[in-house]
Amino acid sequence: MSQETEIPELGFLGLARYAWRQLTSMRTALILLMLMGVAAIPGSLIPQRITNPMAVRDFITQNPALSLWYDRLSLFDVYGSPWFSAIYILLFISLIGCVLPRSLEHFKAMRAQPPATPKNLARLEEYQKFDTDSQVLDRASTWFKQHRFRVLNEGQSLSAEKGYLRETGNLLFHLSLILILIGVSFGSLFGMKGDAIVNVGERFINVPTSYDTLSFGKLTGEKSLTPFQIHVDKFVAQYDPATNAPKDYTAWVTVTNDGVTRKETIKVNEPLTFGNTRVYLQANGYSPVVTVRDSKGDVAFQGPVPFLPQDGNLRSIGAIKVPDAIPQVGFVGSFVPTNSRSAGQGAISIFPELLDPKLLFSVWKGNLGLDSGVPQSVYRLDTTKLTKVGLGSVKPGETFTYPEGSITLETVVPWINLQVVEDPGKKYALVGGIVAVLGLLSSLYGRRRRIWIRVTSDGVEVAGLAKNGAPGLEAEIKNFLAALKGEK
Amino acid sequence: MQTTWAYTSNYFVYSAMALFTISFIAHAFETAFAVRAPEVADATQGNLLVKTLDYKRTEKTARIATAMMILGFLLLLAGVICRGISAKHVPWGNMYEFSITGALAFTGAYLAALRKYDLRWLGVFVSFSVLITLGTAITLLYRNSAPLVPALKSTWLVIHVTSAIISGGVFLLANVVAASYLYLERVESRGPRPAWLQRVPSLEVLDQLSYRLVAFVFPLWTFAVIAGAIWAESAWGRYWGWDPKETWAFITWVAYAAYLHARVTVGWRGRRAAWLCIFAGSTFLFNYVYVNVWGTGKHTYSGL
């Protein structure tokens, strides 16, 4: 006979109910909240893929063994990790289970009458007793009305209460937290985010192939992209001549959306808006416009090639790959907008504007491996299987010749990085945030208090009670007494 | 390139430091000279040798101390404003500016609270810590006035940082009060307070005061975080990205929420509450120092 451990009283439903009650207790919610605070810490100390992918890569090359463990524990993706998500989903459920029933209760309590006058007023705060006076209850009633107390008339006594706004605010605040969490999850499930580098003079069309990187929320996909086009007409970056620090970036664009074409500008703090989608100006750099010819003089490649900035003065690196040349050639390049030389580093840029631009490069020939199926960075050239055939530099208008052909720097155009973000949840989060602040204000500054007055055979008794020891009751009762005694 | 405005700002900051020094000395003198030896000093009965404080003798010094503090505050305010004019932006583009503005907020929080509570016993500490902050700022953190990088040009930044700095000033004040609580509690557990501590309010008052301060600014801090999110949305394309600065702002927020809950719903008082308050305040300081100096992320600009 097999013996099973039994839980006779609880059963499955009972167990579930028990678990639910535990999860939705305030203690659990607070522990979860603290846990979320603690769980957020490692993400601020260890580089994160979402904020700093480069630092993560460096960290992995320097600490390969440790990184393996970090990766197993999602420590490079703390905020998207299963354990972080588990905490906030549990907090979310706990909050709902904890706050919603309370709101209902509060709603009922708000419409209920103030509680009856306690028997023994003498034990309460601010207790006072003085001689009877036949009209005192009328005057008290008037005062309560003037000061918008809610009053329960019990014949020989009045019970008055004020300050429900405190609880209302408190519940609104806690409810707003739920709304914020809804907004955040809605945004991450149904949103999208992408980056595209666009040269000045080119057009960006909002389709998946236009993007350099593109990611969608779990419950949405390519079909959700808002149809629009942006032609970049002009881009101006202004720098402070004294410190080289950027002062202003402005892009002038022509936008086509819903069959309407209009002119717009995009600045760093002023994105373009298409419904839930916004387009941000996130970065900028330079694209040398080059013409590469083969040994017969035929054009093998012509056009702008975006280079990646490496420092504040926009010294940039990049690669020009020409698979159509015979043999294939590639250039490993560095571009400086204002050329200068430093003893240690070679060519450097001393100002971020195009004052004295120069393109420096080494030329390589051989199979570039572009059709090998292994994805390659467009900014780097793997030279391990290539042969170096030249080393040179050109300024705009100049041509450099090597045995297999030549390269001409025609001109230089700026590129801008457009970041396209769709977040359908942010309006809920915003409303949640506003309600949170308003709720907090009325919850932390509101004072809930009761005042009682009772006429007995040997005098009038007055007493009060302030919830959470809120200050100001003493002064209020003093005013009340003054009014009762007709001193006002 | 330094403008006249930047130099003017520096003069104001230096003069403010001079006044804070005088204020510090006056506050220290006040306490020192108010201590009065007992009139009947009977060496045979050691327990009678309890000194008392007599503030009648030092009332003038005390008033000078506070007056100097107010003047120092006004000069520092002028310094901060000139700095803002010189850089053509609100003066918190780098850590030097953030420090002088923070010192201003801390003094402001103290002076504002002084109107309502008898806090003069804190004056020695406030003037001293402001002096240290300004000294560090002008010697170690000083940077020439420079224009803001484009991402920082936003009204929401002004709103966000103003409310964050004010919240920080009050949080720090609450921390100082909580620390005084812990110190006094230890002193009292060993015997009666020494004379120079007699004017510090009772433990109960300190306990309540630090809670009041936190409860008073918590909505403002919440607002500061939200304003920051609104600004980030327009500058970086997301309202929340778990950047280290944002993460620690969140941690501070959670810590203070826990503190408020511990007091209001669980009923913590006294030592435990004071420690929790100090812990929460430390997360704020950590955010300011660690993330600005060693951190990486979008909030780290322009060489401090």
Ligand code: HEM
């Ligand atoms: C899920 C369960 C929670 C419950 C049942 C709960 C309940 C309460 C209660 C009863 C109060 C005191 C109201 C009063 O007596 O004045 C309160 C205050 C407060 N709660 Fe919560 N809370 C919960 C979660 C949270 C969370 C997640 C936060 C997030 C930050 C939070 C932040 C606050 C704040 C700031 C106060 C104000 C404290 C004060 O009045 O001084 N609560 N909460």
